[in-house]
Amino acid sequence: MPLVAIVGRPNVGKSTLFNRFTQTHLAIVDDTAGTTRDRQYGQCDWNGRTFSVVDTGGWVINSDDVFEEEIRKQVNIAIEEADIILFVVDVRSGLSDLDSEVAHVLRQSKRPVLLVTNKMDSFEMQYAEAEFYSLGLGDPISISAANGTGTGDLLDKVVERLKDFPDAEATDDIPRFAVVGRPNVGKSSIINAFIGEDRHIVTDIAGTTRDSIYTRYDKFGFDFYLVDTAGIRKKSKVEEDLEFYSVMRSIRAIENSDVCVLMIDATRGLESQDLNIAGLVQRNQKGLVVVVNKWDLIEDRSNTVMKNYENAIRSRLAPFTDFPIIFTSAINKQRIMKVLESAKEVYMHRKFRVSTGKLNAEMLPLIESFPPPSNKGKYIKIKYCTQLEGPIVPTFIFFANLPQYVKEPYKRFLENKIREKWNFCGTPINIFIRQK
Ligand code: GDP
Numbered sequence: 001m002p003l004v005a006i007v008g009r010p011n012v013g014k015s016t017l018f019n020r021f022t023q024t025h026l027a028i029v030d031d032t033a034g035t036t037r038d039r040q041y042g043q044c045d046w047n048g049r050t051f052s053v054v055d056t057g058g059w060v061i062n063s064d065d066v067f068e069e070e071i072r073k074q075v076n077i078a079i080e081e082a083d084i085i086l087f088v089v090d091v092r093s094g095l096s097d098l099d100s101e102v103a104h105v106l107r108q109s110k111r112p113v114l115l116v117t118n119k120m121d122s123f124e125m126q127y128a129e130a131e132f133y134s135l136g137l138g139d140p141i142s143i144s145a146a147n148g149t150g151t152g153d154l155l156d157k158v159v160e161r162l163k164d165f166p167d168a169e170a171t172d173d174i175p176r177f178a179v180v181g182r183p184n185v186g187k188s189s190i191i192n193a194f195i196g197e198d199r200h201i202v203t204d205i206a207g208t209t210r211d212s213i214y215t216r217y218d219k220f221g222f223d224f225y226l227v228d229t230a231g232i233r234k235k236s237k238v239e240e241d242l243e244f245y246s247v248m249r250s251i252r253a254i255e256n257s258d259v260c261v262l263m264i265d266a267t268r269g270l271e272s273q274d275l276n277i278a279g280l281v282q283r284n285q286k287g288l289v290v291v292v293n294k295w296d297l298i299e300d301r302s303n304t305v306m307k308n309y310e311n312a313i314r315s316r317l318a319p320f321t322d323f324p325i326i327f328t329s330a331i332n333k334q335r336i337m338k339v340l341e342s343a344k345e346v347y348m349h350r351k352f353r354v355s356t357g358k359l360n361a362e363m364l365p366l367i368e369s370f371p372p373p374s375n376k377g378k379y380i381k382i383k384y385c386t387q388l389e390g391p392i393v394p395t396f397i398f399f400a401n402l403p404q405y406v407k408e409p410y411k412r413f414l415e416n417k418i419r420e421k422w423n424f425c426g427t428p429i430n431i432f433i434r435q436k
Pocket residue numbers: 008009010011012013014015016017057063118119120121143144145146147
């Protein structure tokens with residue numbers, strides 16, 4: 001999926017624009033629109049085209065006193081990672097030195113840039129737009145992110161540019177694995193361990209948007225694609241500490257995968273950066289295998305310590321807790337095969353389908369014994385359930401007389417029971433309640 005990055009200095013309206021873009025998508029696809037909103041990363045549908053949007057400002061906590069250096073870094077990362085850059089400026093406050101600096105960096109890059117002049121709330125503002133021509137980034141596109149004026153035209157222009165980025169996908173039945181995690185957790189090391197020295201590459205599928213994204217490996221009895229991004233291969237050490245950096249670099253790999261191997265560093269435990277990447281995996285509904293790497297550096301490697309470590313990880317990632325956790329040493333090649341095995345299993349679990357007969361035979365008696373709590377004296381009855389065919393993620397529909405009264409905790413109860421009866425380890429499950 002193509003990636004569009006919104007850059008610009010603080011307070012120009014990046015997040016307002018981001019919200020406009022991503023709302024179009026949530027309204028269509030998200031069953032619980034509004035509950036999982038995030039200002040950093042989302043998806044946008046426009047005229048049948050879907051793309052990801054990143055708001056670079058979303059990583060800056062106090063955007064008013066952000067250092068210029070920080071913005072410059074973010075622009076550079078956006079140039080490296082995004083397919084199209086929307087450079088937002090504020091016509092009300094006028095052209096600033098920082099705008100000119102950012103424009104300079106953008107002009108030197110090869111990325112397509114759209115210059116967006118925001119806060120054009122009224123036609124009188126038009127005179128103010130003229131000075132932005134001097135940025136040398138072409139005609140400004142006037143919008144008011146706040147009231148929506150011009151944002152449709154802007155989206156048209158984005159989609160127009162996206163014509164150069166075909167939405168090609170691997171369609172064969174071979175799992176696509178992505179290794180994700182903070183810098184220095186050992187991603188390159190484990191990838192090298194997976195593919196060995198002789199790099200037994202079968203084919204390279206031309207990348208969907210840039211470079212080559214999938215590389216197919218046929219090794220040790222496994223046949224899989226490793227989803228690689230430009231980022232994993234040519235890593236620059238400069239921006240390592242920047243959380244934004246590792247997130248930007250993970251997005252594309254996650255989107256293009258079936259199962260993500262999330263690596264964490266045993267000596268550091270689960271940190272907020274790791275949680276953010278785990279969140280991206282979950283939001284994209286990908287399979288998950290957690291790998292605790294550098295286990296060789298832990299002195300006490302007893303089962304008790306391992307168990308405690310496992311429990312700590314699961315409680316941090318709750319409510320999703322049903323995934324494999326593997327303790328590895330990438331440099332000693334310890335339990336490397338186990339990682340591939342687990343990823344393969346998770347891939348199979350995503351495809352597993354329970355027959356409608358078996359599903360009802362197991363679930364209906366349970367539901368009978370523990371029915372959804374009645375609401376305002378209304379009795380709620382679930383009559384029937386089925387697992388949909390086709391979706392990439394196991395999806396179960398429960399038919400009820402009053403679906404709107406079946407709440408989240410009860411859905412979780414249903415999900416847990418399904419997970420107890422059948423093995424869906426590592427994959428998210430969708431539960432929908434529908435009218436019957
Ligand atoms: P960011 O820091 O670049 O993400 O900027 P925000 O999206 O947080 O917006 C900064 C301020 O500008 C907020 O008070 C917004 O309400 C306001 N703003 C955003 N877009 C517009 C617009 O089109 N017109 C006007 N008048 N204000 C806007």
